[in-house]
Amino acid sequence: MTFNVKDFVEISLPILAKGMLGIFFVIGIILLCTFLLNAVFKD
Amino acid sequence: MATFFSDIFGNLMNIDLKMVIMWLIGGTLVYLAIAKEMEPSLLLPLGFGAILVNLPQSGVIDQLVGGEVEEGAFDVLFRAGIANELFPLILFIGIGAMIDFGPLLTNPKLMLFGAAAQFGIFFTLSMSMLFGFELKDAASIGIIGAADGPSSIFVSQYLGSNYTGAIMVAAYSYMALVPIIQPPVIKLITTREERLIRMNYEPHSVSQKTKILFPIVITVVVGLVAPKSLSLIGFLMFGNLLRECGVLNSISASAQNELANLVTIFLGISISTRMRAEDFLKPQTLLIMFLGLIAFVFDTVGGVMFAKVINLFLPKDKKLNPMIGATGISAFPMSARVVHKMGLEEDPQNFLLMQTIGVNVSGQIASVIAAGVLLNLVS
Numbered sequence: 001m002t003f004n005v006k007d008f009v010e011i012s013l014p015i016l017a018k019g020m021l022g023i024f025f026v027i028g029i030i031l032l033c034t035f036l037l038n039a040v041f042k043d
Numbered sequence: 044m045a046t047f048f049s050d051i052f053g054n055l056m057n058i059d060l061k062m063v064i065m066w067l068i069g070g071t072l073v074y075l076a077i078a079k080e081m082e083p084s085l086l087l088p089l090g091f092g093a094i095l096v097n098l099p100q101s102g103v104i105d106q107l108v109g110g111e112v113e114e115g116a117f118d119v120l121f122r123a124g125i126a127n128e129l130f131p132l133i134l135f136i137g138i139g140a141m142i143d144f145g146p147l148l149t150n151p152k153l154m155l156f157g158a159a160a161q162f163g164i165f166f167t168l169s170m171s172m173l174f175g176f177e178l179k180d181a182a183s184i185g186i187i188g189a190a191d192g193p194s195s196i197f198v199s200q201y202l203g204s205n206y207t208g209a210i211m212v213a214a215y216s217y218m219a220l221v222p223i224i225q226p227p228v229i230k231l232i233t234t235r236e237e238r239l240i241r242m243n244y245e246p247h248s249v250s251q252k253t254k255i256l257f258p259i260v261i262t263v264v265v266g267l268v269a270p271k272s273l274s275l276i277g278f279l280m281f282g283n284l285l286r287e288c289g290v291l292n293s294i295s296a297s298a299q300n301e302l303a304n305l306v307t308i309f310l311g312i313s314i315s316t317r318m319r320a321e322d323f324l325k326p327q328t329l330l331i332m333f334l335g336l337i338a339f340v341f342d343t344v345g346g347v348m349f350a351k352v353i354n355l356f357l358p359k360d361k362k363l364n365p366m367i368g369a370t371g372i373s374a375f376p377m378s379a380r381v382v383h384k385m386g387l388e389e390d391p392q393n394f395l396l397m398q399t400i401g402v403n404v405s406g407q408i409a410s411v412i413a414a415g416v417l418l419n420l421v422s
């Protein structure tokens with residue numbers, strides 16, 4: 001087994017950071033839309 | 044006489060040790076499915092299929108006969124429904140029809156925990172690259188942390204991973220093991236005082252219009268922001284629209300039952316074509332099983348730690364029970380029940396079920412979005 005530290009640092013860590021930011025960004029937009037739907041279409 | 048025996052029993056001479064090991068692995072999956080009820084709908088066809096594809100000269104997979112390829116039924120199914128990612132997408136219609144987004148729409152803020160609990164996906168991707176896997180394989184291994192079988196199949200096929208069989212076994216096994224994996228991790232990273240925190244549940248009704256518009260709006264928004272998620276989220280939300288529209292009840296019921304059951308059968312036996320001894324019996328398979336566990340552990344850690352960070356900014360009487368963060372994975376409703384039970388063990392009057400169900404439902408959306416985000420970043 002070989003440890004690929006270079007790819008870990010240069011490729012996967014940026015993907016980790018961008019991935020988590022991306023998910024929070026998309027979920028954040030969905031959250032805003034949901035608040036809006038709840039506010040507009042009250043029972 | 045000798046010719047007669049070689050005609051009848053000649054194939055026995057083609058058995059090798061690797062095949063026997065795969066029969067044992069297949070048998071173990073069938074045993075776990077039946078005796079332990081571990082994800083039986085997937086592990087049973089997968090285990091039985093693993094035995095079938097590893098019989099010598101197996102007729103269910105493509106064989107080279109006289110220089111020509113003789114198609115096997117399992118490989119035909121694989122090409123028809125897995126290689127083009129169709130089966131997991133169709134299964135998402137059934138899953139969407141099963142999901143009630145009501146608890147989430149009642150308290151939308153819970154969606155943030157679903158996002159946090161996807162941490163295991165990206166952490167495992169990083170660990171897989173550290174262990175020397177190529178990016179496409181590392182991403183496919185990471186998606187085990189989605190705790191969502193169809194997403195795992197979709198991503199690994201989309202990226203052309205060489206380890207789909209092992210990834211499926213890991214994903215479905217650990218989904219079944221959530222009640223064993225999550226409690227010790229949660230206990231390790233929370234104090235008893237934190238586990239005793241009670242949360243008020245303020246129920247309020249959600250209008251039918253909101254329930255109908257939610258899947259449509261989410262599909263359009265996600266499609267615009269993360270287009271690679273669109274087929275996943277689109278099929279999921281189409282199923283949910285069938286459920287909520289109120290005029291297609293029998294179709295919704297069919298999607299939840301007959302459609303989901305049929306596709307699950309085909310999915311399991313098709314995936315077993317990737318459990319041929321030469322593909323499966325590699326040291327990487329063991330490593331993938333280990334990394335799959337890491338994915339589930341760090342999903343749990345991500346969700347719980349996010350709740351703890353949020354608590355730093357909340358007044359004392361509004362603190363969250365950080366255990367609910369662990370339920371932001373897609374394993375529904377198992378994870379919600381596990382954490383609810385943990386809350387009751389600490390304090391028999393601490394009812395967390397409504398919050399955990401809401402977070403768990405958000406995990407189902409977030410895992411699909413995570414798969415799309417991952418594809419956007421990797422492909």
